[in-house]
Amino acid sequence: MTTFDIPAIDEMHTLAPAIDALPGRCAPYYMAAGEGERHELGGQLITVIARPADTGGQFGAAYVFGGKGIETPFLSHDREHRFLHVTDGALQVWLPGETRHLVPGDSVAVPPGIPYAYRMLAHRTRFLSWLTIGDGHRFAQSTGRETTSHVFDITAAVTISSTRQSELAVEFGVRIHDLEKRDLPPRPAATLPMSESPYVLEAGEGDRWASMDQLNSYLARPRNTGGTYFAMHTSGGKSSYIPRHFHRQHTENFLCLEGRILLHANGKEMLLTKGDFLHAPAGTVHSFAFDSHNTQMLGLLTTDVFEKFFEYMNTPTQAHIHTEGGDMSFPVEGFARARAELDLEVVGPPPQRGAGE
Ligand SMILES: [Fe+2]
Structure with missing residues (x-):
């Protein structure tokens, strides 16, 4: 079991926030846009701005930045919730029984075990990715390659073998589903569901x-x-x-x-x-x-x-x-x-x- 370095309350009061650096322990820090651990993953730039080690195991966060046409297969997470908040561009998302086109300000929430997929519809699409453990970002990092760049490389391919990708998926609780992306009718909802079910919430709702x-x-x-x-x-x-x-x-x-x-x-x-x-x-x-x-x-x-x-x-x-x-x-x-x-x-x-x- 992982143990995390979490300072006591009295010590936490005294810690000056780290600037543009992940502290490696649960401590206050500021991360300017563009800073963080960066990995190239098949045309997407994954910029991790919070790892489990930095948050006492409470969550992980990253920006995902990519170009038009970049898409994922259906994925699900065994152990963690994922929350995406679009900040730039346009993003198509598939959830069970529906597909939606998202613009900046829109959010998606996906509980554990629910398959979902996305496709970037605009040339500079970016969203915040929040995971309640952070394993999904570790999966993205370990299947991608480290980069010093602050922009995505739309021509980059995933170079890792599919066997290794499957091994990493198991390690980080990610499942890849062989499901077809169909144009399904949206199910508009202006309110939050009453339970842990997946949903899209439009900006302003x-x-x-x-x-x-x-x-x-x-x-x-x-x-x-x-x-x-x-x-x-x-x-x-x-x-x-x-x-x-x-x-x-x-x-x-x-x-x-x-x-x-x-x-x-x-x-x-x-x-x-x-x-x-x-x-x-x-x-x-x-x-x-x-x-x-x-x-x-x-x-x-x-x-x-x-x-x-x-x-x-x-x-x-x-x-x-x-x-x-x-x-x-x-x-x-x-x-x-x-x-x-x-x-x-x-x-x-x-x-x-x-x-x-
Ligand atoms: Fe507060």
Whole structure:
């Protein structure tokens, strides 16, 4: 059994975030877009931005970047959930009984054991790939070849033998299915399923909650992920920092999808623009602020203990975009309830902009 190096909460408070480097232990770090472990895999560039060793075994994350026409066979993962969020281009995805064309902002969730396939439909297609263990990325890395490039090579072929590929698939819990990609009718869904079934969620849909001119949309709930994580999309305009706080039981991951986000982690202020990522494990003292109009952030929280926070702090809405000029009063009651009931320890007032070390 793998054991992970996870610092105690008191030590985690003191760790300066690593910059553009995977720490190799569960620690806070910032990874700018394009940085990470890069492998070429049959015309796709796989950029791993989080390995199990970096997250205490809680998840793995990567960007997948490729050109028009690149496609996979049907795959499934024995042990892990996969969540894809398209950031660029266009992606066709096959799930059992349906096929969908995805554009930036759309997501796909695939539970363990469910076969799926994808094809890139635009010349520069990119998506975030989230796996609840990270083995699928290790499979991609070990079947591909290491590269220093930051772009894909559309002409590159997979060079590994099919026998070796099968051995690696077994090792990393990946199954390759001989299924036909048929044009099947889409099954439009604007809400999350009630259980762990596969789904596509279009940009702007999801379970939506709003306050203080921000729209918070659950793109995946714990009921969809076996409680391993949930995904929260936040859109809004310029905002103030929230109070500095930390969590004892869950990791918070911030990904900038659009605009500018200021992140304060263990006393250091960092700017996130599109594609930048910050890993804040339990114990990291943090805060964030939006720093441009129409900013969009994807939060991926492991495990599920903080799900109710966004319900306590917001009210349900049917809107598909955040408002401007609405009620900006801080939801004091909801915040007090969150402090009393949830995994939230406030350590100080919001940091000043530009006050990081
Ligand atoms: Fe937090």
